[in-house]
Amino acid sequence: MDEQTRKKNIRRTALIVGAVALAFYFGFIMLGVMRS
Amino acid sequence: MTTATVDGHAAGHDDHDHGPTKGIKRWLFSTNHKDIGTMYLIFSLVMFFVGGAMAMVIRSELAVPGLQFVHPEFFNSMTTMHALIMVFGAVMPAFVGLANWMIPLMIGAPDMALPRMNNWSFWILPVAFGILLSTLLMPGGGPASGWTMYPPLVLQTGDAFPFLIFSVHLMGISSIMGSINVIVTIINMRAPDMTLLKMPMFVWTWLITAYLLIAVMPVLAGAVTMLLTDQFFGTSFFLAAGGGDPVMFQHIFWFFGHPEVYIMILPAFGVVSEIIPTFARKKLFGHDSMVYAASCIAFLSFIVWAHHMFTVGMPLTGQLFFMFATMLIAVPTGVKIFNWIATMWRGAMTFETPMLFSLAFVFLFTIGGFSGLMLAIQPADVQYHDTYFVVAHFHYVLVPGSVFAIMAGAYYWLPKWTGHMYNEKLGKLHFWMSTIFVNITFFPQHFLGLAGMPRRIPDYSVQFADFNLISSIGAFGFGLSQLIFVFVLLTAWKGAKATDRVWEGSHGLEWTVPSPAPWHTFTTPPKARIADEAFE
Numbered sequence: 001m002d003e004q005t006r007k008k009n010i011r012r013t014a015l016i017v018g019a020v021a022l023a024f025y026f027g028f029i030m031l032g033v034m035r036s
Numbered sequence: 037m038t039t040a041t042v043d044g045h046a047a048g049h050d051d052h053d054h055g056p057t058k059g060i061k062r063w064l065f066s067t068n069h070k071d072i073g074t075m076y077l078i079f080s081l082v083m084f085f086v087g088g089a090m091a092m093v094i095r096s097e098l099a100v101p102g103l104q105f106v107h108p109e110f111f112n113s114m115t116t117m118h119a120l121i122m123v124f125g126a127v128m129p130a131f132v133g134l135a136n137w138m139i140p141l142m143i144g145a146p147d148m149a150l151p152r153m154n155n156w157s158f159w160i161l162p163v164a165f166g167i168l169l170s171t172l173l174m175p176g177g178g179p180a181s182g183w184t185m186y187p188p189l190v191l192q193t194g195d196a197f198p199f200l201i202f203s204v205h206l207m208g209i210s211s212i213m214g215s216i217n218v219i220v221t222i223i224n225m226r227a228p229d230m231t232l233l234k235m236p237m238f239v240w241t242w243l244i245t246a247y248l249l250i251a252v253m254p255v256l257a258g259a260v261t262m263l264l265t266d267q268f269f270g271t272s273f274f275l276a277a278g279g280g281d282p283v284m285f286q287h288i289f290w291f292f293g294h295p296e297v298y299i300m301i302l303p304a305f306g307v308v309s310e311i312i313p314t315f316a317r318k319k320l321f322g323h324d325s326m327v328y329a330a331s332c333i334a335f336l337s338f339i340v341w342a343h344h345m346f347t348v349g350m351p352l353t354g355q356l357f358f359m360f361a362t363m364l365i366a367v368p369t370g371v372k373i374f375n376w377i378a379t380m381w382r383g384a385m386t387f388e389t390p391m392l393f394s395l396a397f398v399f400l401f402t403i404g405g406f407s408g409l410m411l412a413i414q415p416a417d418v419q420y421h422d423t424y425f426v427v428a429h430f431h432y433v434l435v436p437g438s439v440f441a442i443m444a445g446a447y448y449w450l451p452k453w454t455g456h457m458y459n460e461k462l463g464k465l466h467f468w469m470s471t472i473f474v475n476i477t478f479f480p481q482h483f484l485g486l487a488g489m490p491r492r493i494p495d496y497s498v499q500f501a502d503f504n505l506i507s508s509i510g511a512f513g514f515g516l517s518q519l520i521f522v523f524v525l526l527t528a529w530k531g532a533k534a535t536d537r538v539w540e541g542s543h544g545l546e547w548t549v550p551s552p553a554p555w556h557t558f559t560t561p562p563k564a565r566i567a568d569e570a571f572e
Binding site: 006017018020021023025026027028029031035 | 220
């Protein structure tokens with residue numbers, strides 16, 4: 001795997017994992033909004 | 037397992053251009069995984085002693101009945117801060133430190149995938165804990181509602197409240213960034229031939245832990261954000277008077293809180309899984325089944341949270357579900373325990389300090405696991421809930437569990453970090469003192485709990501006096517024993533020169549680089565070999 005592809009993969013994995021974290025954060029706040 | 041065919045010295049020496057910057061800048065602006073790992077480990081040790089000092093305050097007050105030294109409100113503050121500091125400041129950063137040091141070395145990567153973020157995720161931590169500790173000096177004192185921060189009690193915190201919330205957010209951000217880095221590194225930076233199932237167990241357990249962190253730290257952040265808006269922005273998420281539900285906080289908190297337990301124990305499983313094969317001079321028994329068991333534990337950790345809330349009241353089906361789901365965790369955990377025993381079976385075992393800590397881990401963590409099984413039984417939990425039995429249970433899991441594994445890992449990898457062998461005699465003394473005193477501290481707490489002594493109280497009935505005194509003596513002994521560890525660390529550079537492989541039975545890429553590990557390693561990916569020649 002060349003360096004360019006590796007960097008692209010690193011960026012993509014980081015963005016996906018970060019997006020999952022944000023989804024959990026806002027998802028659980030939305031759960032609170034809907035319950036209260 | 038993987039053995040590098042590349043010459044270890046070449047792996048260390050083919051680097052090149054520069055060493056570390058001189059002075060404070062080396063540490064402030066470091067993007068080097070080894071430097072950041074070192075900072076994490078030192079930070080966690082400092083926090084271990086700060087949290088430990090708070091434990092000494094707690095045990096001093098509880099040594100004899102009656103109010104002795106501190107105001108009850110300050111006592112509550114100590115129990116709260118002790119827990120927050122030990123969980124988020126000592127145990128978690130210690131494992132992140134080990135991960136920073138060892139994961140790139142174990143998978144043959146030159147560094148973590150996102151080194152600048154790595155620097156940031158470390159330096160957030162001292163700020164977070166500086167803020168948290170500063171609350172002790174504020175009007176109204178530090179947070180005193182327990183580390184669980186249940187409303188409405190936590191909303192009665194004085195000026196410390198917003199600082200508590202802010203520091204928890206910062207700890208969460210740091211953990212999330214750290215785990216993003218671990219996942220991205222493991223997924224993208226492995227040596228060419230190292231497939232996922234060939235990864236060492238420490239790397240595997242950290243990959244699973246990082247996914248757990250990604251899923252649950254934002255949940256804690258969401259919960260404390262809602263606390264903040266309830267306090268300052270007129271919302272009623274958890275305020276019954278405004279139509280909110282305080283029990284919902286408990287559900288959300290424990291959806292974070294139970295996986296958090298496994299966040300603190302899965303990397304410990306990984307450390308022990310590295311050490312036992314080394315000192316038994318055998319391959320880890322059932323490597324793949326260990327991976328599946330760890331994944332299974334991680335999955336189950338998401339569906340057991342309400343066992344912390346049996347006494348809150350819930351439908352019978354809920355009680356049954358959470359009871360049986362919790363008991364189910366014993367199965368994959370048992371797989372791990374039996375695999376470690378099978379690894380040792382007929383092995384040519386020796387008992388250096390890392391192995392001693394690992395053996396104590398297996399035995400004493402199992403005691404914590406068994407008391408956990410007792411607490412999982414819903415009708416029994418109604419009796420045990422909020423007693424010292426619970427305190428004994430989770431301290432058995434966290435102290436001779438997580439903390440012993442961290443100690444084991446520190447002794448195991450210390451020669452690789454410093455290039456010198458530590459003082460084995462002092463290491464063994466540290467082990468025996470710690471093991472004896474940890475049991476004197478926490479075992480009597482089982483009896484106190486079964487006799488009905490409630491937790492989080494500064495005073496108690498005279499019937500609990502004897503066991504409390506024994507527990508306090510044990511706690512002071514355990515605290516003093518840790519000074520031996522500090523001495524071992526301070527003199528770690530004075531021992532005999534360590535070889536590259538350090539331990540006779542060690543194997544894996546990290547042992548192919550020189551000791552001490554050079555500042556840059558694996559700048560060109562090692563040609564890893566699938567077969568582990570050392571054990572064939």
